[in-house]
Amino acid sequence: MLEYSTKDPSFTEEHIREEVDTFMFEGHDTTATSITFALQAIARHPEVQRKIYEELQTIFADDPKRKATHRDLQAMKYLEMAIKESLRIYTTVPMIGRTLEEDIQWNGMTLPKGLMINLFLYCVQNSDVSNKDPEVFDPERFNAENSKDRHPYAYVPFSAGARNCIGQKFAMLEMKSTISNVLRNFELLPPVPDHKMILKNDAVLKSDNGVFIGLRSR
Numbered sequence: 001m002l003e004y005s006t007k008d009p010s011f012t013e014e015h016i017r018e019e020v021d022t023f024m025f026e027g028h029d030t031t032a033t034s035i036t037f038a039l040q041a042i043a044r045h046p047e048v049q050r051k052i053y054e055e056l057q058t059i060f061a062d063d064p065k066r067k068a069t070h071r072d073l074q075a076m077k078y079l080e081m082a083i084k085e086s087l088r089i090y091t092t093v094p095m096i097g098r099t100l101e102e103d104i105q106w107n108g109m110t111l112p113k114g115l116m117i118n119l120f121l122y123c124v125q126n127s128d129v130s131n132k133d134p135e136v137f138d139p140e141r142f143n144a145e146n147s148k149d150r151h152p153y154a155y156v157p158f159s160a161g162a163r164n165c166i167g168q169k170f171a172m173l174e175m176k177s178t179i180s181n182v183l184r185n186f187e188l189l190p191p192v193p194d195h196k197m198i199l200k201n202d203a204v205l206k207s208d209n210g211v212f213i214g215l216r217s218r
């Protein structure tokens, strides 16, 4: 961007700063939050954790101490399903905004061009219209069989359409890399005494009263 700005003066320092802001915000807090919620969900579901750990043991059977390669991350299929399910329930970006570029007919009303609207991705993903028993944490929702008939807009943690998340593939690799590393070294335990998170929308989803996870060294 710095190089480009020397060739095209209309691409100012302000533009560069805006791009950097976007990447810093969209790329950092989102992934950190998603990892946190996924770890606590896994901690609360020992059966899911057992399956993830078994998958990791198979992948690293040759050398349990070696670092994960890109190919290893691709092989973490069940972990990916668990992460997807966590991104569904704990919708990291609960709400997105749009300005309408044309009039839209919706529910017998005309929403006029220029109107700013909010789309609640959290509600879409946690509604029983789009998911059976939406409160149940079940990675199997994302196996091939259960995924094939899903409406394309029923699961949108990275949004959809022209302005969807450009970092989603990278984000999935980051999440798999971090979570697998934690799970290879620690068993996750649910908080004792139990702790009920109070979720809030703070541009990204947050727990207002913290997130507690127990760790036992493997």
Ligand code: HEM
Pocket (backbone or CB within 6 Å): 022, 023, 026, 027, 028, 030, 031, 034, 092, 093, 096, 097, 157, 158, 159, 160, 162, 163, 164, 165, 166, 167, 168, 170, 171
């Ligand atoms: C789990 C992690 C992530 C989640 C849940 C997430 C979610 C989203 C969502 C919902 C949007 C769309 C906003 C909208 O439609 O208005 C978005 C946009 C974007 N994301 Fe991500 N994101 C994640 C990670 C990342 C990472 C790691 C990067 C960069 C390395 C990134 C870069 C961006 C950028 C640049 C945009 C704006 C795209 C545009 O406006 O055309 N995101 N993200």
